[in-house]
Structures are given as structure tokens and as C-alpha cells.
Amino acid sequence: MNVAMFLSSRGGTASTADLARAGFSRSQLTRAVAEGVIARIRRGHYGLPQGASAHRAARELGAKLTCLSAAPSYGLWTLLPAQRLHLCVGHRATPSGSVAHGRCRHPRHPWLPVVGLADVLMHALHCLPELEALVMVQCAVGRGDISLPFLRGKLAGNRNARARSVLDLVIPRADSLLEVLANTWFRRAGLQVRRHVEIPGVGEVDFLVEGCLIVETDGEAHLEPRQVKKDRRRNNASVVGGYLVLRFSYDDVVYHPERMLAQVFAVLEVRRRGGFQP
Structure with a gap:
């Protein structure tokens, strides 16, 4: 593996110490810089010459990524990408346009300029809107x-x-x-909900609401032709089995939850009034 390939495997940047541990000598690094294969970001840090990244920006600033900016490094779910850098800068001044977070209390990422997962999540819980923090925590816990229990133990006090209220929203799966x-x-709407219910002839469904309405939440994978056909068969089997079915997309759940809830309540009300009876 050459130095450029090594950097690609490490998010595009690495410290001199990490490069040395991987077997790259200073003379090799100097030659790679002269040939334009890699670039010297600042003293003790190198990166690929093309493009900008959050990792590169953090190394340039001598800081570490955290909160929403660190989510991609740990493969965490996010609702929106970070519009500003969320950083731990130690005792230095916070760079203009970035979001400063408190000191880190746990071991950092082993090679990326990123704080430890526990610090990422605790910073997110204090910084982000409730649901944005929730999906990050849910992903890591799941x-x-x-x-x-570990996170709760770190979040004592008024x-x-x-x-802690965000942690209360985390579900087992x-x-x-x-x-x-x-x-x-x-x-929050007061609906009786069961998750991951096995329906005979249908399989496992995302939600069974009020014991009669199947609700499925469809991500991008459900737009693939094979999955569309499978979903149609499941819908038909659900109706044959005596259940009503609603399906909601990413746009519905994330951006228009009030519309989603209105449709759920509308179907339940029609059923209450006997609208689906012969």
C-alpha cells in the first residue's frame, strides 16, 4: 500500500506518527509531497492534495471534530449534514463560523481527528435539536x-x-x-403502538397502530423495483388478513409528521365509524 492509498483508508488525512507506525519514512513523505501525491497540511499532519474535508479542516485548525461533524466518522444516522464545523479546540479560540464544544472526557478516535464516541453523543445531546440528537444516539445504542446506562451515568444533575429526556425516547430496536x-x-400523539409485529402471511411490519392499522416507513430501498413488488404483495396480504395499511416516505416522516399523523387519525376515525364495513 502506498501513502496515498493509506491516507484514503484513513479519511484522507493522517498524522506523521500514524504514518510512521504504518511504515512510511520521513524521506518517503518528503518525496510524496514533492511529487504532489500528498500535501503537508501543517506540521506533523499530511493529507491528500485534492478537495477539502472536515477531517482536513480539523487538522488545519489543530482541533477535533465532534457532535454532528463527527457523525459520519462513526457512521451515525443524521437528519441533516453539518452546516458548520462542530469542534473541540481545547484552550484555543474557536475559529469563526464554527461551533465550540466543551472538553473531551473520553479516549479520542484512534486515528481520525475526532473525539471519542461518548463525547460525540454527549455533545450532540446538549447541542442539537431533540430529534437530531435522538437519531444519532439511537444508531449508536442500537x-x-x-x-x-453508560450515557445516563454521565448525564446526572439538573x-x-x-x-436525559432524549435518552427516554430511545427504543430497543x-x-x-x-x-x-x-x-x-x-x-406523543397518544396512539397505541406496537413495533416490529409479525403478521401471518405478511411478515414483520414496522408498526401496528391501535391493533388494526399497519404503518410502514419506507426509505430509499423501497423505491427499488424488486422491493416495490414485494411491498405490493405485502400490502395485499395485509388487507386480505383484515388490516388497513398506510405507507410513509422519508419526506413524510422527517418533514411533514403532522400530515402523517393526520392521515393515521383519519383512517382510524373512518374505521371507528364503520366506514370499512360492508
Whole structure:
């Protein structure tokens, strides 16, 4: 593996120490810089010459990414990409246009200029709107990367009450951020909801609302032709089995939850009035 390939495998940047541990000598780095294969970002740090990235910006500033800016490094769900850099800068002044976060209390990422996962999530819980923080925490907890008891133990006291309230919304299992958000909206609307219910002849459904209405939350994968055909068969089997069905897309769940809820309540009301009876 040459130095450019190594940098690509490490998010496009690396420290001199990491490069040395990988077996690259200073003379090799000097030659690669002279040939334009890599670029010297600042003393002790190198990167690929093309393009800009959050990792590169963090190394240029001598800072570490955290909160929403660090989510891609850990593969966490997000509703929106970071519009500004969220940074831990230590005792230095915060760069203009960035968001400063408090000091880090846990081991950082082993090679990226990113704080540890626990710090990322705790910063997100204090910084981001409720649902944006929730999907990040849900993703990490659901994969087993971190536990809810651990996070709760780090968030004691009155000033952390809001952060703990977000943890209360985390569910045991969610296959997508859409399930997390839909579950939150349904619960807050007072609906009786069961998740991941196995329906005979249909299979597992995302939600069974009030015991009669199947609700499915469809991400991009459901737009693929094979999946569309499968979903149609499942819809038909659901109706044959005596259930009503509603399907909602990313746009519905994320940007128009009030419309989603209105349709759910409308179907339940029609059923209550006998509208689906012979």
C-alpha cells in the first residue's frame, strides 16, 4: 500500500506518527509531497492534495471534530449534514463560523481527528435539536457501540435533564431513523403502538397502530423495483388478513409528521365509524 492509498483508508488525512507506525519514512513523505501525491497540511499532519474535508479542516485548525461533524466518522444516522464545523479546540479560540464544544472526557478516535464516541453523543445531546440528537444516539445504542446506562451515568444533575429526556425516547430496536421518528410522533400523539409485529402471511411490519392499522416507513430501498413488488404483495396480504395499511416516505416522516399523523387519525376515525364495513 502506498501513502496515498493509506491516507484514503484513513479519511484522507493522517498524522506523521500514524504514518510512521504504518511504515512510511520521513524521506518517503518528503518525496510524496514533492511529487504532489500528498500535501503537508501543517506540521506533523499530511493529507491528500485534492478537495477539502472536515477531517482536513480539523487538522488545519489543530482541533477535533465532534457532535454532528463527527457523525459520519462513526457512521451515525443524521437528519441533516453539518452546516458548520462542530469542534473541540481545547484552550484555543474557536475559529469563526464554527461551533465550540466543551472538553473531551473520553479516549479520542484512534486515528481520525475526532473525539471519542461518548463525547460525540454527549455533545450532540446538549447541542442539537431533540430529534437530531435522538437519531444519532439511537444508531449508536442500537448497534451496541454504547449503552444507555453508560450515557445516563454521565448525564446526572439538573443541567442534564434535557439530555436525559432524549435518552427516554430511545427504543430497543430501530432499523432506520424513520422508525425512531415515527415512533416518537405516534407515542406523543397518544396512539397505541406496537413495533416490529409479525403478521401471518405478511411478515414483520414496522408498526401496528391501535391493533388494526399497519404503518410502514419506507426509505430509499423501497423505491427499488424488486422491493416495490414485494411491498405490493405485502400490502395485499395485509388487507386480505383484515388490516388497513398506510405507507410513509422519508419526506413524510422527517418533514411533514403532522400530515402523517393526520392521515393515521383519519383512517382510524373512518374505521371507528364503520366506514370499512360492508
